[in-house]
Amino acid sequence: MNIRNFSIIAHIDHGKSTLADRMLELTGTIEKRHMQAQVLDKMDLERERGITIKMAPVRMEWKYKEKDKGEPFILPVILNLIDTPGHVDFSYEVSRALTAVEGVILLVDATQGVEAQTLSVLGVAKQLNRVIIPVVSKIDAPTARVADIKSELALLLGVEESTVLGVSGKTGEGVADLLDTIVELVPPPQHTTQTQGLVFDFGYSDHRGIIVYLRVFGGSFVKGDTLRFVAANADFTALEVGTLSPDERPSDKLVEGEIGYIVTGIKKPGIASVGDTVTNAKRPSPELAGYMAPTPVIWASVYPESQDDLPILRQSLEKLRLSDSSLSYEEESSGVMGRGFRCGFLGMLHLEIIIERLRREFNLDLVVTQPTTVYEITFMNGTVEEIYSPAKFPDDGTAKQVREMWADITIITPTAYVGGISQLLYDHEAKVGDTQTLPDGKIELQAEMPLRELMRGFFDKLKSVSSGFASLGYKLTGMRNAEVTRLDILVAEEPVPAFARIVSARRVNYEAEQLVEKLEELLPKQLFELKIQAKSNGRIIASRRKSAMRKDVTGYLYGGDITRKKKLLEKQKKGKKRMLARGKVDIPHDVFLKVVREG
Numbered sequence: 001m002n003i004r005n006f007s008i009i010a011h012i013d014h015g016k017s018t019l020a021d022r023m024l025e026l027t028g029t030i031e032k033r034h035m036q037a038q039v040l041d042k043m044d045l046e047r048e049r050g051i052t053i054k055m056a057p058v059r060m061e062w063k064y065k066e067k068d069k070g071e072p073f074i075l076p077v078i079l080n081l082i083d084t085p086g087h088v089d090f091s092y093e094v095s096r097a098l099t100a101v102e103g104v105i106l107l108v109d110a111t112q113g114v115e116a117q118t119l120s121v122l123g124v125a126k127q128l129n130r131v132i133i134p135v136v137s138k139i140d141a142p143t144a145r146v147a148d149i150k151s152e153l154a155l156l157l158g159v160e161e162s163t164v165l166g167v168s169g170k171t172g173e174g175v176a177d178l179l180d181t182i183v184e185l186v187p188p189p190q191h192t193t194q195t196q197g198l199v200f201d202f203g204y205s206d207h208r209g210i211i212v213y214l215r216v217f218g219g220s221f222v223k224g225d226t227l228r229f230v231a232a233n234a235d236f237t238a239l240e241v242g243t244l245s246p247d248e249r250p251s252d253k254l255v256e257g258e259i260g261y262i263v264t265g266i267k268k269p270g271i272a273s274v275g276d277t278v279t280n281a282k283r284p285s286p287e288l289a290g291y292m293a294p295t296p297v298i299w300a301s302v303y304p305e306s307q308d309d310l311p312i313l314r315q316s317l318e319k320l321r322l323s324d325s326s327l328s329y330e331e332e333s334s335g336v337m338g339r340g341f342r343c344g345f346l347g348m349l350h351l352e353i354i355i356e357r358l359r360r361e362f363n364l365d366l367v368v369t370q371p372t373t374v375y376e377i378t379f380m381n382g383t384v385e386e387i388y389s390p391a392k393f394p395d396d397g398t399a400k401q402v403r404e405m406w407a408d409i410t411i412i413t414p415t416a417y418v419g420g421i422s423q424l425l426y427d428h429e430a431k432v433g434d435t436q437t438l439p440d441g442k443i444e445l446q447a448e449m450p451l452r453e454l455m456r457g458f459f460d461k462l463k464s465v466s467s468g469f470a471s472l473g474y475k476l477t478g479m480r481n482a483e484v485t486r487l488d489i490l491v492a493e494e495p496v497p498a499f500a501r502i503v504s505a506r507r508v509n510y511e512a513e514q515l516v517e518k519l520e521e522l523l524p525k526q527l528f529e530l531k532i533q534a535k536s537n538g539r540i541i542a543s544r545r546k547s548a549m550r551k552d553v554t555g556y557l558y559g560g561d562i563t564r565k566k567k568l569l570e571k572q573k574k575g576k577k578r579m580l581a582r583g584k585v586d587i588p589h590d591v592f593l594k595v596v597r598e599g
């Protein structure tokens with residue numbers, strides 16, 4: 001079997017999924033009448049937001065026409081493609097996808113040029129020694145600068161300009177040539193004697209259990225075989241094996257070099273993990289090099305609105321983790337909020353996606369606390385502790401030293417926005433380093449900043465000061481001393497742990513004012529005058545009062561719509577139950593989410 005395994009990598013929105021669409025069409029993998037835009041983006045959230053969140057493997061068959069050989073010769077080749085996400089939060093997906101393939105298509109948008117994520121995904125591909133095929137996308141676009149961007153990409157990779165291909169995912173131009181080039185340049189899988197496959201992803205179904213997605217490096221996996229997870233040292237029967245095109249297509253076996261899936265039937269979480277090696281229990285092989293566990297950069301606690309939902313939340317997180325190995329969590333309990341989970345995320349978008357999935361796919365009403373980065377605290381008595389919950393951050397003078405994570409960031413922007421970006425960097429406590437002009441005239445800025453400041457909406461603000469033109473990449477560097485303090489919010493004179501946050505000491509007064517103002521606007525009126533206060537280091541530093549509402553909650557309803565009235569009273573009853581649990585004031589869950597989202 002002739003096989004080529006490759007992945008498409010690029011900055012966000014540079015046209016990866018759209019190019020994949022044309023490949024699927026051209027190879028006849030998906031019929032034209034079943035085609036929809038970015039067909040590999042299967043999740044509702046991906047479709048709504050127009051971004052890829054999860055990598056997607058797909059198998060295609062291509063009839064390669066051998067050239068320069070006198071008479072035409074047609075060679076059937078199996079192409080296994082893995083589409084990857086471009087957003088910085090999902091770079092862990094990219095790194096996993098790349099261990100399953102021999103070659104990559106590095107795509108650069110002809111209307112944008114090289115961006116921050118272009119550099120970071122290229123870095124990963126180079127580290128793994130993958131064959132890189134440079135391609136300029138969107139060559140049909142009216143604002144495309146094909147020649148310029150080709151030479152920019154050639155310079156970046158140190159290759160001849162003529163080797164950079166051009167494609168349009170819209171018109172399909174250049175796509176057949178690209179497929180031929182993949183056959184020519186991407187090496188076929190190497191032969192190994194061991195029976196082994198690397199698990200790069202998971203799926204889960206209620207009745208079939210865990211489905212592993214793997215790259216077979218050696219031997220074959222046959223339906224009915226007893227297989228083994230090497231690291232977990234757990235055996236299972238292959239209930240079904242098959243390939244993805246892009247839906248599951250069962251077959252008798254998966255062989256060396258292929259990418260496909262195995263249905264394990266395992267329903268217990270925690271056995272299988274991404275990066276584990278699958279082998280045959282009768283002919284076990286050693287473990288393949290797996291993946292570095294991802295480092296969560298931001299943490300938030302998630303509580304069910306009603307404590308009755310705690311078991312459902314636990315199960316939902318277990319299931320989500322099976323399809324998203326970068327999610328981490330542990331159970332915790334906080335006095336007022338009850339029991340919940342401390343969750344680690346790869347960034348703000350990742351957090352938002354997980355919360356949204358918990359709400360939609362599992363129908364949960366949740367309270368989400370203000371996200372925070374990790375702080376390393378040295379106490380007066382010499383003990384050192386890692387704290388990733390504002391509620392546990394000491395504000396009683398027992399901390400001798402606080403350290404926090406810093407990140408190196410790279411920004412690529414057109415010159416016109418450098419001024420605005422410099423101001424933004426200053427506001428976010430960044431130390432600006434080298435700047436250089438790129439071949440196409442854009443500026444590459446290096447800076448270092450606390451991760452806390454990066455997570456404080458920096459990405460969105462960067463997009464807004466640059467009208468969407470600047471791009472950002474970052475990597476964590478290490479812990480440094482931090483000048484931060486805890487800010488508590490009191491509603492009706494009771495602290496609300498979910499609103500507590502750790503802020504820069506120099507911004508604490510400003511943040512306090514902003515937060516009480518926002519809460520005054522967001523919190524519903526109560527039957528009494530509502531006090532909203534911000535407290536830090538034992539002092540109230542900002543305060544607002546929200547006036548009371550009229551007594552009869554149903555009074556404003558028109559006419560005598562009895563069902564609405566009933567509903568409202570029901571709601572009030574439910575609210576009362578929660579009030580007992582949480583304190584005097586019932587805070588609707590969308591207020592928690594709004595405060596989290598808008599900082």
Ligand SMILES: Nc1nc2c(ncn2[C@@H]2O[C@H](COP(=O)(O)OP(=O)(O)OP(=O)(O)O)[C@@H](O)[C@H]2O)c(=O)[nH]1
Pocket residue numbers: 010011012013014015016017018019038050051052053084085086087137138139140141167168169170171
């Ligand atoms: N004119 C033109 N537009 C394109 C082309 N390819 C993609 N687009 C548009 O560019 C946008 C992004 O396309 P996607 O294919 O979703 O980009 P992506 O790289 O998969 O994005 P992420 O997965 O979120 O990183 C969409 O609005 C597409 O319609 C192209 O060849 N020509």
Ligand SMILES: [Mg+2]
Pocket residue numbers: 016017018038041051052084085086
């Ligand atoms: Mg995509």
